[in-house]
Amino acid sequence: MKREHAAFAARLRAALKHADIEPRPVVLEKLLARHGVVVTAQAISGWLGGRYMPKPAALRALAGLVGLEPYQLQYGARSVREEPAGWSVRPSAADRLAIEEFLALPQAHRALVRELIAALARSGAPRKTR
Incomplete structure (x- = not known):
């Protein structure tokens, strides 16, 4: 049992590092509360x-x-998973949280956010080349 717990801890720390999340209890406590x-x-x-x-x-x-997926984190097993097409940059944890919060908004507010993003994109700001 201890070996399984240690393996889980190693997978969790590696996944947090890959997601640019600091592996500190206080940081995770706040993120999980959200x-x-x-x-x-x-x-x-x-x-x-x-x-x-x-x-x-x-x-x-x-x-x-x-x-x-939860089972990947718990057991380390891999499954066939399709990556989102056209995303050459992996979203950060903050970006994923913002997307989740956006998806939780009412439709009217989501439409406003989309309009704001479109206006900012058209504003002439230099775009990142990928």
Whole structure:
């Protein structure tokens, strides 16, 4: 059991690093709270240290933060997963959070945000070349 917990902790730390999320309990506590998962910094420290496994709701939220399926984070298994076409830049954790918050908005507010983004894109700001 301890070996499984240690392997999970290593996968979690690697996934957080890949997602540009600082692997600190206080940081994760705040990010998880934004997803409606209330957990203590002590519990998160236990996950990162390989002492405990998160409950299913926390595992789902963690997986969402790092862009993995929950079973990938828990077991390390890979599945066939299609990457979004046309995205040459991997969104950061902050970008993913902003997208999730955008998707939670009412349709009228989402339309306003899309208009704002389109206006900013047309404003003549130099575009990044990919």
